[in-house]
Amino acid sequence: xxxxxxxxxxxxxxxxxxxxxxxxxxxxxxxxxxxxxxxxxxxxxxxxxxxxxxxxxxxxxxxxxxxxxxxxxxxxxxxxxxxxxxxxxxxxxxxxxxxxxxxxxxxxxxxxxxxxxxxxxxxxxxxxxxxxxxxxxxxxxxxxxxxxxxxxxxxxxxxxxxxxxxxxxxxxxxxxxxxxxxxxxxxxxxxxxxxxxxxxxxxxxxxxxxxxxxxxxxxxxxxxxxxxxxxxxxxxxxxxxxxxxxxxxxxxxxxxxxxxxxxxxxxxxxxxxxxxxxxxxxxxxxxxxxxxxxxxxxxxxxxxxxxxxxxxxxxxxxxxxxxxxxxxxxxxxxxxxxxxxxxxxxxxxxxxxxxxxxxxxxxxxxxxxxxxxxxxxxxxxxxxxxxxxxxxxxxxxxxxxxxxxxxxxxxxxxxxxxxxxxxxxxxxx
Numbered sequence: 001x002x003x004x005x006x007x008x009x010x011x012x013x014x015x016x017x018x019x020x021x022x023x024x025x026x027x028x029x030x031x032x033x034x035x036x037x038x039x040x041x042x043x044x045x046x047x048x049x050x051x052x053x054x055x056x057x058x059x060x061x062x063x064x065x066x067x068x069x070x071x072x073x074x075x076x077x078x079x080x081x082x083x084x085x086x087x088x089x090x091x092x093x094x095x096x097x098x099x100x101x102x103x104x105x106x107x108x109x110x111x112x113x114x115x116x117x118x119x120x121x122x123x124x125x126x127x128x129x130x131x132x133x134x135x136x137x138x139x140x141x142x143x144x145x146x147x148x149x150x151x152x153x154x155x156x157x158x159x160x161x162x163x164x165x166x167x168x169x170x171x172x173x174x175x176x177x178x179x180x181x182x183x184x185x186x187x188x189x190x191x192x193x194x195x196x197x198x199x200x201x202x203x204x205x206x207x208x209x210x211x212x213x214x215x216x217x218x219x220x221x222x223x224x225x226x227x228x229x230x231x232x233x234x235x236x237x238x239x240x241x242x243x244x245x246x247x248x249x250x251x252x253x254x255x256x257x258x259x260x261x262x263x264x265x266x267x268x269x270x271x272x273x274x275x276x277x278x279x280x281x282x283x284x285x286x287x288x289x290x291x292x293x294x295x296x297x298x299x300x301x302x303x304x305x306x307x308x309x310x311x312x313x314x315x316x317x318x319x320x321x322x323x324x325x326x327x328x329x330x331x332x333x334x335x336x337x338x339x340x341x342x343x344x345x346x347x348x349x350x351x352x353x354x355x356x357x358x359x360x361x362x363x364x365x366x367x368x369x370x371x372x373x374x375x376x377x378x379x380x381x382x383x384x385x386x387x388x389x390x391x392x393x394x395x396x397x398x399x400x401x402x403x404x405x406x407x408x409x410x411x412x413x414x415x416x417x418x419x420x421x422x423x424x425x426x427x428x429x
Contacts, residue, residue: 003027003042003084010081012040012088028091038076041087054085061087064153067130071121073141073151092149097137097217105224108253114140115218116284117148122214122277125153126207133205135213136194137220192236193226197268200237207277208270214280215265218258223249227266241268255287 002025007014012029018039019026029040043057058078065075076088097114100106106114118140125132132139132153139151192200196212199205219227227245230236245266250259261283267273274280 008081009040009084009086010079012038012079012086014040031088037091039073039089039091040079041089043085043087063128063130067125067128067153069121069124071117071148071150072124072153073149089151090149092141092143092151094141094143096151097140097142097221100142101137101220101224105251106221108222108251111218111221112258112284112288113146114142114148114221115214116281116288118150118214118217119277119281119284121148121150121153122207122210123281126210126277131205131207132210132213133199134191134194135210135217136191137217138191140217192233192240193228195237195240196270197241198270200240206270208273208275211265211274211277211280212270214277215262215274218265219245219250219262222251222254222258225249255290257283257287257290 002017003009003014005014005016009029011032013032015028015030015037017025018028024042024044027040027042029038030036031038061075061078065077068074073092074090076090079086079088118135122132122135130153132150134152135150141149141151143149194213194216196205196209199209199212216227228236228239228243230239245262247259247263250262261274261280264272264274265280
């Protein structure tokens, strides 16, 4: 249903037509209540005769309206007037990505920020269980300030004819096919070049279908060509299911992280495909910050030898402190260790035993010095028939040796130092 400029739909006045597709016409309109411009997506006429589809679409629209992310075009509500039903959406100014790619491949320094924002939008929607199902360049707008807005999130499912068309049940998970090749009236298929293999086969889809489409969009931005194409829809779907992209078309300066990301996104076996949009965002971050990415990879893939080195690096500071402590102890102990005791000064004693006294040479040690050095003791014999006179002294004039009075009988006597080192006096017998 085409609306002319100036037509009013509730509080909205049609200003201009923005486009048309399998999911209806889109108009620029003025919101008289809030004094702002919005986008009105007029729902297909088939909805008017199918209350079940209308009810289900309203429920889906409520879920989609809960999405609140800077990279997702917001849904404001539903409007109905004179049998015409429209989805009121945020109006995003600027070209869509298909118009930008039509002018040629997008430079790498523009591709990476755009791709990162698309990945963030998918991550936010998937976090709430919402799958786009029809992600393609025509549904992605880039504003003049570089902000990316993903449009029509989840509308393919909301417009799914499954509730009223049992014949289309096998195609229930497929988004809009923007081509005249759609032969079954009311069937929501999808844009063939961006459909995942499982989607093209009519199988149940999950968020990995959006991951595939994201890979297709990223490839097309870098090369200016679709990864899967054909002369018609049938050939295109056959390429999606069987062919591989021409990887040689990627610019030579494409980072390794992006090449790896593309291969993982466009893996035909979804069990081997990248599982989460957050992983795509991280790969793009690595490409945007190659030094940080390389450091993370080296750290994550550190071999056992590096782990051992890291362990030693944690131990070495403590070992250094211990070594410093030992060195300090050696420095402090050094002067004491090098100090030597003075050489002992020998005490020389002159002994005059006298004519009738002799040492008892056969009685073991003839003399001994007490441990404290204060007493000298000796064994001597007195008498002419003995061993001769015996005495002991230090040679000083005051030294008076004690003599044994019993002839030839050994006896023990001693002298004690009294005044000086060489002054000994005899102890009592």
